[in-house]
Amino acid sequence: MAKQIELEQYPTGPHIASRLLYTAENSFGDVTDKVVADFGCGCGTLGLAAALLGAEHVIGFDIDAESIEIAYSNADELELDMDFVQCDIRNLGLSDRNIDTVVMNPPFGTRKKGADMEFLSVALKVASQAVYSLHKTTTRDHIKRTALRDYNARSAEVVCELRFDVPQLYKFHKKKEVDVAVDLWRFVPKTDRSKDS
Amino acid sequence: MRLLTHNMLSSNIKGVTNGFPLLIEAVKVVEKEVDFNEDFLKNMFVKVEWKALVEASRTLGYTELPESAEASMLDSDEFLRKFHHALLELHLEDGALVCPETGRKFPVSKGIPNMLLHEDEV
Numbered sequence: 017m018a019k020q021i022e023l024e025q026y027p028t029g030p031h032i033a034s035r036l037l038y039t040a041e042n043s044f045g046d047v048t049d050k051v052v053a054d055f056g057c058g059c060g061t062l063g064l065a066a067a068l069l070g071a072e073h074v075i076g077f078d079i080d081a082e083s084i085e086i087a088y089s090n091a092d093e094l095e096l097d098m099d100f101v102q103c104d105i106r107n108l109g110l111s112d113r114n115i116d117t118v119v120m121n122p123p124f125g126t127r128k129k130g131a132d133m134e135f136l137s138v139a140l141k142v143a144s145q146a147v148y149s150l151h152k153t154t155t156r157d158h159i160k161r162t163a164l165r166d167y168n169a170r171s172a173e174v175v176c177e178l179r180f181d182v183p184q185l186y187k188f189h190k191k192k193e194v195d196v197a198v199d200l201w202r203f204v205p206k207t208d209r210s211k212d213s
Numbered sequence: 214m215r216l217l218t219h220n221m222l223s224s225n226i227k228g229v230t231n232g233f234p235l236l237i238e239a240v241k242v243v244e245k246e247v248d249f250n251e252d253f254l255k256n257m258f259v260k261v262e263w264k265a266l267v268e269a270s271r272t273l274g275y276t277e278l279p280e281s282a283e284a285s286m287l288d289s290d291e292f293l294r295k296f297h298h299a300l301l302e303l304h305l306e307d308g309a310l311v312c313p314e315t316g317r318k319f320p321v322s323k324g325i326p327n328m329l330l331h332e333d334e335v
Contacts, residue, residue, distance in 0.1 A: 110222065
């Protein structure tokens with residue numbers, strides 16, 4: 017699969033995916049029976065894990081057709097229902113009424129500066145209940161400050177710290193493997209936008 | 214693509230004032246049964262744009278949803294089943310989503326809409 021370097025496509029390992037989704041459901045009840053969106057879904061790992069945990073409706077969003085192809089066939093193989101939308105999440109017309117939880121492993125912003133923040137900004141606009149996201153531990157203070165001050169987050173907590181193994185995927189990767197300290201965040205958006213409350 | 218997803222999407226083309234709901238061109242529609250979840254439906258009812266759902270389901274060939282609906286109808290199992298079917302069991306496989314203002318088509322293939330905007334639409 018030809019990877020597009022600028023998109024920073026790194027697969028979410030199964031251990032990280034299960035950690036993220038199990039925490040979201042077992043500690044916070046944010047997955048089962050909910051509408052879950054997977055931003056930058058790639059091969060669909062997080063969204064499919066959500067479906068396995070009983071999310072009622074899951075939608076994966078990604079800009080890359082090839083990734084969506086793979087995610088689609090993964091869903092098919094696992095016999096899981098998941099919708100996919102090919103789009104640029106930053107300019108997609110997406111309502112804030114129906115999505116309960118956003119899960120994502122966004123680009124870290126090493127190629128295109130600020131990519132991770134753009135994803136977080138959109139996520140906090142559309143999620144009603146919670147946003148789960150992975151960001152480099154080195155950006156922790158910046159993320160917390162920005163989420164609370166600029167992105168409408170009522171709370172921004174690091175749920176746990178994980179190590180993300182980045183294999184030597186690209187020519188510009190000098191080392192065989194590097195492991196990156198990554199925070200699993202849980203953000204709660206400020207306003208309750210559901211019509212009936 | 215389920216109609217629940219369609220209910221969330223709008224055209225964000227530059228200059229468009231109201232890009233919701235997207236019109237549907239249905240070339241291939243598929244029905245896939247899924248478990249009935251009453252609590253989920255009751256929850257979703259207040260969040261869904263009803264008119265858009267009715268229109269969309271009719272375009273996909275399902276005419277059972279009432280033109281307008283109110284919360285009291287959630288007591289009816291028959292109504293809930295129709296709502297369930299329209300929202301979660303009808304899939305647009307092939308066709309297009311169409312911007313209501315510009316007529317621009319966003320193709321849908323294998324149930325996946327391509328909502329990428331061209332450079333001059335951003």
